[in-house]
Amino acid sequence: MNAIYRWIVFIFLAFISVLMVNKGLDLWSLGTNVDGDGIGVTFLGLEINDRVPEANIPTYAIGFFVASFITLLIALVLVVKTFLKFSANTTAS
Numbered sequence: 001m002n003a004i005y006r007w008i009v010f011i012f013l014a015f016i017s018v019l020m021v022n023k024g025l026d027l028w029s030l031g032t033n034v035d036g037d038g039i040g041v042t043f044l045g046l047e048i049n050d051r052v053p054e055a056n057i058p059t060y061a062i063g064f065f066v067a068s069f070i071t072l073l074i075a076l077v078l079v080v081k082t083f084l085k086f087s088a089n090t091t092a093s
């Protein structure tokens with residue numbers, strides 16, 4: 001995988017990570033403002049669960065935070081790997 005593709009994947013993963021943090025904050029700030037039996041949780045148009053009870057909303061928020069952290073770590077590994085390969089190529093020449 002060359003450097004350009006790694007940067008494209010990094011930007012995509014960073015964008016997804018920001019969206020997941022945003023969804024986690026949205027769920028966390030929802031708190032007890034739930035009407036009926038629960039809420040539906042969707043991400044990027046995909047329905048994750050159609051009826052999440054009020055007590056489980058913080059669990060879903062934490063799940064989005066953890067998933068965004070993992071996604072960001074993967075993105076950072078790609079960038080660090082690109083820089084290490086670049087620095088190895090420049091010192092060898």
